[in-house]
Amino acid sequence: MKKLALSMMLFLCVLAVAGAAWCGDNGDGTVTVNGRVWLKDAWCLGWGNWGFAMLRPKSLAHGQCGLTDNSKPGDWRLPTVDELKAVYPYKGQFRPARGTLHWSSSAYRGGTTDAWLVSMRDGSVHGQEKKEIHYIWAVRGGQ
Template identity: 40%
Template sequence: MKQNGCPVPKTTVSTTSSYRYTDNGDGTVTDNRTGLIWLKNTNCFGQQNWKKAMQSAAKLAQGQCGLRDGSRAGMWRLPTIKEWEAMMDTRYRKPALSNAAGTGQWKEGDAFSSVKYWYWSSTEHSTSSAWYVNLSVGSVSGNVKTSLNYVWAVRGGH
């Protein structure tokens, strides 16, 4: 309770849209279910090993990858494996993602562009491997960090 006797407001994820994803018009897409902000261009960096993927995401800023959101280096990162699991919609295959409304399978430009199948997470599996997501079938697996997977940056969350 505040000193004036009013309850302290609880922090909640914005639900300004009934859609699963909102294209923010600045190179970013908000996941209305988790509050995470994803890079709209899912193939900006191509395939990279895990260390380079971590660096590329961390260095991402306004003016790169179609970003016009005022973001600076250090604001972006790779998603955790838990964040990937929350992102996937296993009702679908190739890719296991829903459309912006959350009512059907993703199609090019709704709300993301250039979706590929294999993306790194920031979560390590061991000292020599990290988790990645396979959006072709909606699964997660470990892979050696020297392997090449795609980079899809996110910001917000934990």
């Protein structure tokens, strides 16, 4: 029964975006979505202002946040606004990436004082002052 449920979940992930997107739990504290590897525990890195959010993922490594993936400090980074928007349809794969605003590494309107956030409640995108406090999530690969 468990294998059937996992197979069905993977099948639905593949169908979600006209067959082009895919996702899967890697069983090592990460989930792969569209070729990017995401930290499964979306709240593990906590929250902070944008400057802290840009630095925090860089120290993430194997043995932290449930990771058993042999990653090293420097492998992880803050996702772009487009990466966060792309992961939104798969939010159910993560703990607990629902209903929260997550910082992106993308500047808002090219400015130095604001950055983009993505809501995991509804997929909406917001510009916010970098001094505000929001959740930090980590991704690796791509960019």
